[in-house]
Amino acid sequence: MTATETLPAHDVTDLGLAAEGVRRIEWAEREMPVLRLIRERFERERPLDGLRIGACLHVTTETANLMRTLKAGGAEVVLAASNPLSTKDDVAAALVKEYGIGVFARRGEDRDTYYAHLNAVADGHPQITMDDGCDLVSLLHQERPGQIAEVLAGTEETTTGVIRLRAMAADNALGFPVVAVNEAQTKHLFDNRYGTGQSTLDGILRATNLLIAGRNVVVAGYGWVGKGIASRMHGHGAHLAIIEVDPVRALEALMDGFQVMTAAQAAPWGDLFITATGNVNVFRREHFEAMHDGAVMANSGHFDAELDLAALRDMAEGHVREVRDNVQEFDIGGKRLNLVAEGRLVNLGAAEGHPAAVMDMSFANQALSAEYVAKHHGELEATVYVVPEAIDREVARLKLAARGIVIDPMTPEQVAYMSSWQHGT
Numbered sequence: 001m002t003a004t005e006t007l008p009a010h011d012v013t014d015l016g017l018a019a020e021g022v023r024r025i026e027w028a029e030r031e032m033p034v035l036r037l038i039r040e041r042f043e044r045e046r047p048l049d050g051l052r053i054g055a056c057l058h059v060t061t062e063t064a065n066l067m068r069t070l071k072a073g074g075a076e077v078v079l080a081a082s083n084p085l086s087t088k089d090d091v092a093a094a095l096v097k098e099y100g101i102g103v104f105a106r107r108g109e110d111r112d113t114y115y116a117h118l119n120a121v122a123d124g125h126p127q128i129t130m131d132d133g134c135d136l137v138s139l140l141h142q143e144r145p146g147q148i149a150e151v152l153a154g155t156e157e158t159t160t161g162v163i164r165l166r167a168m169a170a171d172n173a174l175g176f177p178v179v180a181v182n183e184a185q186t187k188h189l190f191d192n193r194y195g196t197g198q199s200t201l202d203g204i205l206r207a208t209n210l211l212i213a214g215r216n217v218v219v220a221g222y223g224w225v226g227k228g229i230a231s232r233m234h235g236h237g238a239h240l241a242i243i244e245v246d247p248v249r250a251l252e253a254l255m256d257g258f259q260v261m262t263a264a265q266a267a268p269w270g271d272l273f274i275t276a277t278g279n280v281n282v283f284r285r286e287h288f289e290a291m292h293d294g295a296v297m298a299n300s301g302h303f304d305a306e307l308d309l310a311a312l313r314d315m316a317e318g319h320v321r322e323v324r325d326n327v328q329e330f331d332i333g334g335k336r337l338n339l340v341a342e343g344r345l346v347n348l349g350a351a352e353g354h355p356a357a358v359m360d361m362s363f364a365n366q367a368l369s370a371e372y373v374a375k376h377h378g379e380l381e382a383t384v385y386v387v388p389e390a391i392d393r394e395v396a397r398l399k400l401a402a403r404g405i406v407i408d409p410m411t412p413e414q415v416a417y418m419s420s421w422q423h424g425t
């Protein structure tokens with residue numbers, strides 16, 4: 001922004017961090033060629049011109065490049081954090097001071113501040129919502145129902161948010177259409193598996209400096225996120241046990257070469273416990289009692305509800321101390337259990353989140369889905385939609401093109417064969 005321009009409304013930790021934020025945002029952009037191509041087109045075509053977008057996302061360098069893309073498309077954008085520990089304060093400052101985007105986010109903000117920031121986004125009367133966990137959509141429906149009619153449509157980034165939205169739709173409580181970006185193949189096959197797999201390992205290693213090789217690691221949940229975490233831990237030489245409630249996923253974990261246990265069986269066996277289920281109280285008081293001295297727990301699910309933290313605090317009776325940055329030690333009668341990043345998203349609470357190359361695809365889906373709902377919201381009902389296949393395939397095509405990779409098209413004969421039922425053995 002120029003010196004004569006007025007800064008947008010904001011609440012960030014320190015605008016003096018903006019220069020460092022710009023430096024890191026530009027570094028991330030180098031790994032986001034698909035989003036850059038979309039931004040260049042958006043600057044020419046302005047498909048979001050005049051629309052107000054309210055976003056509740058992790059305030060990271062990758063998100064900053066998405067916000068820049070939406071603004072380039074003509075949108076007025078306001079951003080709040082989707083997790084109290086995921087905000088990068090230098091990025092928040094840069095978005096406000098250098099890019100003219102309203103941001104309400106501070107790393108480590110308390111619950112009251114978190115919801116005050118969400119309300120600040122809602123005060124902008126968004127016409128398109130962009131969520132990571134459904135908190136903004138939930139706030140509008142529960143506390144600001146009068147604004148729902150103003151919202152044309154929304155997008156949702158993560159598995160947990162999609163689960164909440166589908167529950168709302170099933171109860172006929174959802175007031176506008178939402179595109180589940182998480183369900184795009186170029187999102188969940190890559191972001192959830194490769195992005196979360198690597199960044200979860202990164203967060204745990206930064207916080208603990210543990211040697212993974214030879215350690216007993218328990219992964220709760222074997223969806224795309226759990227598969228990614230298990231794969232990366234296995235690659236570092238860990239012994240893996242998987243906890244699952246779904247018999248098909250449990251069988252898949254077994255066939256992938258991992259042990260499958262109940263939580264009760266895994267509790268005394270594990271050295272490192274990682275939750276990735278999207279559910280609540282996966283590890284509880286009875287499991288904490290069975291864990292051995294020195295066990296480490298981390299969460300890679302969206303909310304900090306996967307570990308029963310209330311029970312853990314109660315068992316420690318106030319004997320809690322920070323033994324390393326982002327590691328709390330709970331002394332339970334002489335046995336020490338360690339919690340990483342307060343039980344919040346470990347990859348963002350103790351590290352930088354997904355690599356930019358992965359978020360390039362996820363946020364390309366976000367940008368193109370925003371363009372899609374801006375054009376087609378009048379044709380959509382108030383329910384949850386999967387990203388249109390054409391968008392998914394275009395993101396994959398652009399990603400391959402950015403890597404200089406060309407794939408074969410089908411020949412006319414092959415097209416005819418695939419569309420025919422007459423050909424047999």
